Amino acid sequence: MHDLSRENLNSGYELPLYYGENKLFLLLRDPHFVFACWEITGETLNYYRNKFYHFGWDGSIPMLRVYRFPKGLESLEQTEATFDIELNHYADKRHIHTNVPDKTYYVELGRKLPGGEFIPIMRSNSVTTPRDSVSDIIDEEWRLLDLQQRIYRRMALYHLSSYELLKRGVDPEEITGKCQDDYNIKIIT
Amino acid sequence: MPKGYVCLVLHAHLPYVRHPEHEFSLEEKWFFEGITETYLPLIKVFSGLIRDDIDFRLTISLSPTLVSMLSDEFLQQRYINHLEKLLELADKEVHRTQNDLTFNHLARMYQDQFLESYYLFKEKYRGNILTAFKEFQDAGKLEIITCAATHGYFPLIGLQRESIYAQAVTAIDLHTKTFGKPPKGFWIPECAYNPGDEEILKDLGIKYFFTDTHGITYATPKPKYGAYNPILCPSEIAVFGRDPESTKQVWSRDEGYPGDFYYRDFYRDIGFDLDFDYVKPYIHPDSIRIHTGFKYHRITGTTDHKEPYEPEVAMEKTAEHAGNFMFNREKQIEWLSGLIEDRPPIVVSPYDAELFGHWWYEGPRWIDYLLRKIDCDQDNIKTITPSEYLGLNHRLQVCTPCGSSWGNKGYHEVWLNRTNDWTYRHLHKAAERMREMADCYPKAEGDLRNALNQAARELLLAQASDWPFIMNADTMVTYAVNRFNDHISRFTRLYDDIMGNKIDPTWVNRLYAADNIFPDIDYRIYRSLQDTALVEKTELEKV
Numbered sequence: 137m138h139d140l141s142r143e144n145l146n147s148g149y150e151l152p153l154y155y156g157e158n159k160l161f162l163l164l165r166d167p168h169f170v171f172a173c174w175e176i177t178g179e180t181l182n183y184y185r186n187k188f189y190h191f192g193w194d195g196s197i198p199m200l201r202v203y204r205f206p207k208g209l210e211s212l213e214q215t216e217a218t219f220d221i222e223l224n225h226y227a228d229k230r231h232i233h234t235n236v237p238d239k240t241y242y243v244e245l246g247r248k249l250p251g252g253e254f255i256p257i258m259r260s261n262s263v264t265t266p267r268d269s270v271s272d273i274i275d276e277e278w279r280l281l282d283l284q285q286r287i288y289r290r291m292a293l294y295h296l297s298s299y300e301l302l303k304r305g306v307d308p309e310e311i312t313g314k315c316q317d318d319y320n321i322k323i324i325t
Numbered sequence: 326m327p328k329g330y331v332c333l334v335l336h337a338h339l340p341y342v343r344h345p346e347h348e349f350s351l352e353e354k355w356f357f358e359g360i361t362e363t364y365l366p367l368i369k370v371f372s373g374l375i376r377d378d379i380d381f382r383l384t385i386s387l388s389p390t391l392v393s394m395l396s397d398e399f400l401q402q403r404y405i406n407h408l409e410k411l412l413e414l415a416d417k418e419v420h421r422t423q424n425d426l427t428f429n430h431l432a433r434m435y436q437d438q439f440l441e442s443y444y445l446f447k448e449k450y451r452g453n454i455l456t457a458f459k460e461f462q463d464a465g466k467l468e469i470i471t472c473a474a475t476h477g478y479f480p481l482i483g484l485q486r487e488s489i490y491a492q493a494v495t496a497i498d499l500h501t502k503t504f505g506k507p508p509k510g511f512w513i514p515e516c517a518y519n520p521g522d523e524e525i526l527k528d529l530g531i532k533y534f535f536t537d538t539h540g541i542t543y544a545t546p547k548p549k550y551g552a553y554n555p556i557l558c559p560s561e562i563a564v565f566g567r568d569p570e571s572t573k574q575v576w577s578r579d580e581g582y583p584g585d586f587y588y589r590d591f592y593r594d595i596g597f598d599l600d601f602d603y604v605k606p607y608i609h610p611d612s613i614r615i616h617t618g619f620k621y622h623r624i625t626g627t628t629d630h631k632e633p634y635e636p637e638v639a640m641e642k643t644a645e646h647a648g649n650f651m652f653n654r655e656k657q658i659e660w661l662s663g664l665i666e667d668r669p670p671i672v673v674s675p676y677d678a679e680l681f682g683h684w685w686y687e688g689p690r691w692i693d694y695l696l697r698k699i700d701c702d703q704d705n706i707k708t709i710t711p712s713e714y715l716g717l718n719h720r721l722q723v724c725t726p727c728g729s730s731w732g733n734k735g736y737h738e739v740w741l742n743r744t745n746d747w748t749y750r751h752l753h754k755a756a757e758r759m760r761e762m763a764d765c766y767p768k769a770e771g772d773l774r775n776a777l778n779q780a781a782r783e784l785l786l787a788q789a790s791d792w793p794f795i796m797n798a799d800t801m802v803t804y805a806v807n808r809f810n811d812h813i814s815r816f817t818r819l820y821d822d823i824m825g826n827k828i829d830p831t832w833v834n835r836l837y838a839a840d841n842i843f844p845d846i847d848y849r850i851y852r853s854l855q856d857t858a859l860v861e862k863t864e865l866e867k868v
Contacts, residue, residue: 145839147832149814155754163481163749164519164728166736173750229746261484264520266728266736271545278549278722283664287551290660291542291569 160245160258167237167268172200172260173229174245180257184247188255196247198223201254202232205240207264222248237268329553329658329670330709331699332565333692334535336512337364337678338388338476340791340808341842343400349610352804356394357407360454361618363682364395365442366689368457374696375464381696382708385458385678386512388472389496390789392455392503393842401452408443411618414607415439418595418619421603427633431621434636459504468710470510471500474843477788478740480519480728481749485756487763488788489525491850495785495843497529502845509712510534514790516567516675517730517737524560533563533711535675536726539735541566543727550722553661553670555714557721564726565711570657571674574650582646583685586624587638591684593622593631620686643687647694655705668719671709675731744802745793751813752788756851758820759784763851766823772830773823777848779836780819784851786840787812812840 160174185193200221205214216239221232234241241263246256270288274280339359342352374381387395394400415436422429450456461467473479474495482488493511501507511531513522518536526534533555541552541564548556552566575581582588596608596617608615622631623639654672661670681688699708732739741749762777769777787809795805815836822828 145835146811146814147818149818151751151810151813152754152817155750159750159754161484161753163484163741164737165741166734166738169738171741171746171749173746175750229750231743231746264728267543267545270543271547273546275546275549275722275724278546280547280549283666284549284551287553287661287664288542291538291551 158258160243160260162241162243162260162263164263164265165231167265168233168235170232170234170241170243170263170265171229172232172243172245174258175228176245176257184255184257188247188249191253192250193247195250196255198225198227199246199248199254200230200232201244201246201256202234203242203244204234204236205262207238207240220248220254234265237265240264327669327707328662328705329672330714331571331654331658331706332382332384332671332673332709332711332714333695334384334386334512334673334675335367335678335681336386336388336472336675337391338386338472338514339391339394339679340789341390341393341475341786341840343394343397343841345399346839351609351615351801353400353403354407354615356400357404358616358618358683359391359679360395360404360446361408361411361439361442362686363679363689364454365445366682367678367692368445368454369441370689370693370696371461371467372457373693375461375466377697379697379700381466381700382468382710382713383466383692383696384468384470384510384710386470386472386510387455387458387500388476388512388514389474389499390476390842392499395455396453396503397841398452405443405447405452408439408446410607411439412436412443414617414619417603428621431634431636432619435619455503462504468510468712469500469504469508470512471496471508472512473514474499475785475789476514476791477785478514478517478737478790478793479522480517480730480737481740482752482756482788483519483522484753485760486525486854487760487851488756488784489522490529490854491781491785492788493525493529493531494850495846497531498845499843515730515732515740516540517732517740517790518726519728520725523558523562523564527558527560527562531562532715533565535565535567535673537729537731537735538567538569538572540564540726540729541724543729544724545727546722546724548722548724550665550670553665553672554668554719555671555711555721556724556726559723559725563711563715563721565671565673567675567731568657568672571650571654571672572676574653575674575676575680582650582691583680583688584624585642585646586626587635587642588624589620589634589639589686590622590624590631591620591686593620595619595621639687640690643690644694647691647698650691650695651698651703651706655703658706668717671714673711739797740790740793742797744799745796748793748796748809751809755784755787755813755816755820758816759848759851760853762820762823763848764853767849767852769848772828772833774848775830775837776819776823776828776833778846779833779840780816780823781846781848781851782840782842783812783816783819783836785846786842787816815840 154175158176158180163171165171202219203215204217243260244256245258246254248254339356344350418432419436422432462469473492477492479489507530509532511526511534513534516537518540538552555563555565557563594616596604597614607617623634625632792805792809795801
């Protein structure tokens with residue numbers, strides 16, 4: 137028998153608005169964007185307000201500081217670059233244009249005091265953006281001869297089927313000259 | 326000895342849509358259309374090939390949500406009711422068109438198909454067509470692989486590694502029980518790969534998975550043979566990459582085979598064309614016109630003008646396109662085999678199964694013709710499964726694939742953008758809470774255990790990649806949002822009740838009746854990974 141009634145199956149529960157915690161996490165979107173999402177409690181904000189009240193906390197601006205590292209490295213000493221994103225007071229998520237693929241990122245959420253000093257409150261997990269091109273690292277044992285380079289050149293022209301190439305009288309050997317480099321492989325959409 | 330191999334892969338998946346509370350639901354209709362238009366036609370094709378002693382190989386991933394629905398007796402009975410309704414309409418259509426030479430043979434064509442479907446589903450397979458797929462597997466023609474339990478999108482739910490483990494182990498468990506042996510391959514939902522996720526699959530006994538083309542071509546170090554030979558992750562699990570050329574020939578909206586003007590048009594349907602009172606019993610109970618499945622026109626062109634469908638002409642086109650595909654693969658492999666000297670190249674061509682039959686009406690017949698032609702008409706190429714190819718024992722290059730997906734733009738934006746990004750704070754919080762509960766109650770029994778198991782089901786259902794996908798596609802958005810909200814809300818109350826020691830067993834039972842997927846689930850799959858992995862690995866090795 138199937139209970140056909142779903143009356144009040146959620147028993148009054150709805151999607152929570154907040155979870156009452158301090159949380160900041162990063163998700164990877166693509167080679168050029170990451171996504172940050174956060175929640176910060178009133179208690180935490182009050183703590184910082186009391187601590188920095190005399191430094192102009194009430195006039196401070198919420199801010200994300202984005203740290204970029206060589207892939208796989210996370211210690212602050214090895215930061216390649218940082219940049220800041222000013223936020224409005226109600227923001228709780230942000231798609232961040234990180235721009236450089238194949239790098240590791242994390243962000244800090246905090247406030248910029250009127251004097252310009254950044255007060256970090258939370259730090260996120262780190263994520264590594266994927267490549268958007270072929271790797272320039274070659275395994276010696278699997279060195280690509282010119283023969284295999286043609287596979288990549290051919291794949292860059294995949295919009296032409298083998299039959300279409302033949303019909304055009306294009307010999308695979310000629311394809312070599314039609315591609316400027318190996319970085320032309322397109323992403324399938 | 327062939328010069329190279331073609332590996333056809335179909336990914337069959339639908340979200341878990343089971344609504345006993347409604348007499349009719351559009352979402353269950355997706356499932357019924359999938360059976361009528363894709364799964365049964367594929368079964369007919371595979372049966373015919375085996376009957377005619379055609380040597381073929383095909384790989385199919387049957388998602389755990391689909392497997393669960395196909396084995397659900399309630400949905401099986403509902404599908405029979407659905408088919409009986411279609412047969413009733415077929416009778417009326419044959420009668421209505423009896424003096425119309427243009428359309429009567431089409432009405433009879435559908436009537437014959439639905440009658441055959443009815444026989445196959447109800448009589449031959451007794452409501453459970455999974456037995457057919459198992460037969461093809463046991464005959465050595467079909468390699469069935471699995472997918473994540475509810476099609477969770479690994480790169481976006483993987484902050485809690487336990488979520489990936491739970492999605493994978495639940496899927497592998499259901500697959501093993503359903504098909505009699507554990508899967509060798511794993512279809513990562515949406516081919517969405519994040520380096521490191523494969524280690525969990527490897528620990529669970531998976532030998533290979535797939536990525537989109539650039540998952541391989543952008544791998545590090547640069548793979549010597551591009552996407553035409555599998556690579557080996559550092560964790561020793563093989564990865565096959567999608568071939569872009571054969572993808573385009575079938576998928577391309579503009580130039581792909583399914584868009585041929587002689588093929589049947591998907592959108593023109595008597596549900597929209599005929600008198601309202603006539604079609605009323607067969608459309609939405611709220612009097613909304615919908616597809617009935619009776620489609621009498623061909624694509625014809627790019628305008629709204631549609632000519633009547635001519636099955637014989639379409640059949641000729643199907644044979645022509647199958648021949649074209651094979652010819653292109655022969656030429657492609659001939660060229661590749663000149664560049665890859667120490668092993669035969671493999672061209673991997675994965676597609677959504679529902680493209681064949683549902684969207685592309687002639688698709689199953691195209692597969693039929695293609696597999697027959699490859700076996701009978703030439704010796705240069707053969708079809709193969711990934712397992713068989715790995716069994717050739719060529720040494721594979723060790724590379725780390727590139728993070729990627731087969732979605733639009735090649736990464737994760739379809740599932741993470743302004744239409745759906747709000748879901749992830751809830752998913753991650755729920756996953757954290759599930760792990761917390763599993764660690765807190767390592768040996769729960771009775772009502773507590775039932776509540777914990779139901780919490781695991783609600784979390785899995787909330788994690789389906791279908792919800793953010795639908796939100797992004799901007800169709801049926803309300804359904805996706807409601808489903809997501811329902812599962813998170815139910816999970817949240819379960820969490821409050823469990824941690825507050827105030828479980829209501831009656832309500833938990835009602836929830837299970839509504840969201841009854843994975844009856845054998847054990848909530849302990851969410852225990853913190855370092856503990857869970859060892860226990861489950863031991864169990865898996867016994868299997």
